[in-house]
Amino acid sequence: MTTKRKLNKTGKIALAIVIIIIIGVPAIFFFTRKYTKDEMHILKIAENYQMKIDYPITHQKKLDQQIREYINLEKEKFLNTVDLKIPVGESQKYELIIGYQIIKQQDLNKNMYYHIHFETYTYLGENQYIRSDKTFHYNRKNKTHLSINDYLTEDKALEKLSIFSYYYMMQHIEENSLEIDEKLVKQITAVDLDNYEHFFFKDEGLEILFPLYKISAEYDEMIKIIIPSKEINQLLKDQYKIKENEKEKEQIVPKKRDLAKYKDKKLIAFTFDDGPSGTTTNRLLDGLEKYDAKVTFFVLGNRVEANRNTLKRAYQEGNEIGSHTYNHRNLLLLNDYARIQEIKETNQVIENIIGIKPTLLRPPYGNINEETKKISNMHIIEWGIDTLDWKTKDKELIAKEIVDNAYDGAIVLLHDIYEFSVEGALLAMERLEQEGYAFVTISEMAKLKNITLDYTTLYHRFN
Numbered sequence: 001m002t003t004k005r006k007l008n009k010t011g012k013i014a015l016a017i018v019i020i021i022i023i024g025v026p027a028i029f030f031f032t033r034k035y036t037k038d039e040m041h042i043l044k045i046a047e048n049y050q051m052k053i054d055y056p057i058t059h060q061k062k063l064d065q066q067i068r069e070y071i072n073l074e075k076e077k078f079l080n081t082v083d084l085k086i087p088v089g090e091s092q093k094y095e096l097i098i099g100y101q102i103i104k105q106q107d108l109n110k111n112m113y114y115h116i117h118f119e120t121y122t123y124l125g126e127n128q129y130i131r132s133d134k135t136f137h138y139n140r141k142n143k144t145h146l147s148i149n150d151y152l153t154e155d156k157a158l159e160k161l162s163i164f165s166y167y168y169m170m171q172h173i174e175e176n177s178l179e180i181d182e183k184l185v186k187q188i189t190a191v192d193l194d195n196y197e198h199f200f201f202k203d204e205g206l207e208i209l210f211p212l213y214k215i216s217a218e219y220d221e222m223i224k225i226i227i228p229s230k231e232i233n234q235l236l237k238d239q240y241k242i243k244e245n246e247k248e249k250e251q252i253v254p255k256k257r258d259l260a261k262y263k264d265k266k267l268i269a270f271t272f273d274d275g276p277s278g279t280t281t282n283r284l285l286d287g288l289e290k291y292d293a294k295v296t297f298f299v300l301g302n303r304v305e306a307n308r309n310t311l312k313r314a315y316q317e318g319n320e321i322g323s324h325t326y327n328h329r330n331l332l333l334l335n336d337y338a339r340i341q342e343i344k345e346t347n348q349v350i351e352n353i354i355g356i357k358p359t360l361l362r363p364p365y366g367n368i369n370e371e372t373k374k375i376s377n378m379h380i381i382e383w384g385i386d387t388l389d390w391k392t393k394d395k396e397l398i399a400k401e402i403v404d405n406a407y408d409g410a411i412v413l414l415h416d417i418y419e420f421s422v423e424g425a426l427l428a429m430e431r432l433e434q435e436g437y438a439f440v441t442i443s444e445m446a447k448l449k450n451i452t453l454d455y456t457t458l459y460h461r462f463n
């Protein structure tokens with residue numbers, strides 16, 4: 001005989017609580033861990049100026065404090081200057097752009113290093129950006145900052161590094177037909193720690209950035225070179241040597257889908273700028289499957305490497321990857337060299353990760369002229385529905401904006417670095433699906449509409 005013991009009411013409640021705790025707590029932990037906030041975005045568009053600032057949150061108290069101090073100082077400097085100036089004109093605004101690159105490096109002893117590079121551009125009129133750079137090389141364990149010397153074997157190593165740098169810089173100058181005096185190159189690569197502030201450990205080697213603008217008024221640029229691992233490894237301490245076998249590129253085969261089933265549907269292309277982001281882009285990717293949706297990402301070159309797994313995932317799952325340039329500068333204000341670099345470098349970093357060069361370009365602010373179109377040799381994709389997501393910051397309003405304005409052949413502009421944009425997009429998809437819409441990439445849309453993309457049209461819509 002079995003005795004059936006019935007739980008009384010309190011017992012049931014207690015049991016329910018226990019179950020909720022057992023299932024719920026790990027679930028919460030899992031989600032918060034997966035999507036820990038890892039950066040901050042500030043976007044402000046005032047009457048006569050605009051600010052676009054992105055900076056990382058490393059969860060290292062001391063480092064985060066120093067980053068915030070740097071950002072606040074730049075912001076203050078900018079606002080104080082703008083305050084004293086008369087408005088720059090109707091079609092232009094003063095501008096502050098701070099973008100960053102972060103590379104986390106682990107040495108042989110499993111010590112973690114953060115390499116964070118900030119590029120700050122200020123536009124104060126006169127058709128020229130003013131650039132400044134700041135790099136942090138941070139040792140997580142000791143909470144100290146490192147210089148290139150800490151990575152090099154002995155005193156003479158910096159001399160050798162200087163010789164390598166001179167060589168690769170001259171090569172870069174030749175390849176890009178730049179008119180830069182050899183004396184300047186000597187000066188900027190000379191044995192001086194100040195010349196080697198901005199360096200990064202990459203798979204291919206050591207990347208060094210030389211601020212040409214510091215010594216030549218003619219250039220507002222940074223020259224970026226890579227010293228291949230084979231050579232730089234001779235100068236690096238054992239624990240920092242770059243593994244040479246990591247160079248092999250893996251082949252990513254994106255998921256293909258049969259477009260025939262979308263033939264009779266209304267089509268809409270959701271596009272996401274300014275990413276990728278390790279947190280919010282992944283949230284979006286998680287949500288797309290439910291709506292059988294593929295979207296297009298116009299990514300920023302300077303964010304690609306730090307978010308390489310996210311980029312791979314997006315591409316692998318059948319989404320399209322386009323370029324939004326490297327630093328998000330207004331292409332109309334740049335000289336030829338800078339313009340080419342903005343486009344070329346972005347295509348290069350994307351190709352390094354997913355194996356193919358993007359063919360679509362969305363210029364920052366949608367700004368492009370005939371000359372840049374020619375230089376880029378890419379299809380220029382603008383938009384027809386501007387959600388103003390960065391401004392309303394509200395998922396309901398964003399979804400409503402999309403649904404109310406949707407039409408067959410529309411291109412929607414969103415930003416996958418904001419949670420409200422991602423949630424708003426998914427909400428809109430939920431509603432549009434019921435109205436018979438299918439969610440396609442730009443290239444899928446062109447194919448389904450029998451449009452061959454050319455290099456002169458600015459595409460705002462496909463109908």
Ligand code: ZN
Pocket residue numbers: 273274324328364365
């Ligand atoms: Zn943008």
